[in-house]
Amino acid sequence: xAGLQQTNSEKILLSWVRQSxxxxxxxxxxxxxxxxSDGLAFNAxxxxxxxxxxxxxxVASQQSPVQxxxxxxxxxxxxxxxxxxxxxxxxxxxCPDKKSIFMYVTSLFQVLPQQVTMEAIREVEMLPxxxxxxxxxxxxxxxxxxxxxxxSCFTFLLSSCCSKVVVSLTYPISL
Numbered sequence: 001x002a003g004l005q006q007t008n009s010e011k012i013l014l015s016w017v018r019q020s021x022x023x024x025x026x027x028x029x030x031x032x033x034x035x036x037s038d039g040l041a042f043n044a045x046x047x048x049x050x051x052x053x054x055x056x057x058x059v060a061s062q063q064s065p066v067q068x069x070x071x072x073x074x075x076x077x078x079x080x081x082x083x084x085x086x087x088x089x090x091x092x093x094x095c096p097d098k099k100s101i102f103m104y105v106t107s108l109f110q111v112l113p114q115q116v117t118m119e120a121i122r123e124v125e126m127l128p129x130x131x132x133x134x135x136x137x138x139x140x141x142x143x144x145x146x147x148x149x150x151x152s153c154f155t156f157l158l159s160s161c162c163s164k165v166v167v168s169l170t171y172p173i174s175l
Contacts, residue, residue: 039068
């Protein structure tokens with residue numbers, strides 16, 4: 001199953017995140033989906049490299065997931081120049097979008113110190129490849145996939161239809 005495989009860039013990025021957040025007991029990043037939904041991982045990652053920017057305990061103990069996510073995205077924008085590409089409401093779900101989180105964490109990786117040890121990479125390779133998915137998460141993913149397929153089909157039909165109109169306008173039928 002292709003969905004269960006991790007690319008080398010995912011392993012390196014996940015290793016960097018785990019290594020950076022190791023001293024934050026509330027944070028255990030094992031993937032690029034559900035591990036990020038409570039906002040703690042984003043804040044711990046920022047705080048581990050820039051503890052001068054905010055009080056970790058205040059953020060970790062007093063805010064809701066949406067508030068913590070908003071806090072992290074605002075800190076990254078104001079102090080690191082990373083645009084607020086994600087909406088906290090989209091991440092504070094049971095199964096946030098993996099590609100969106102991966103892209104955003106990659107942006108953080110590009111501006112924060114990036115040392116990754118081989119030990120951290122080996123640790124990531126030992127993580128379970130998949131976690132149990134609840135029935136609700138499975139239904140949500142199924143609906144997202146179905147919607148994506150429907151949009152792709154619609155886009156194909158639309159482009160096919162439009163190209164026929166363009167062809168008929170460009171090459172008039174002569175009798």
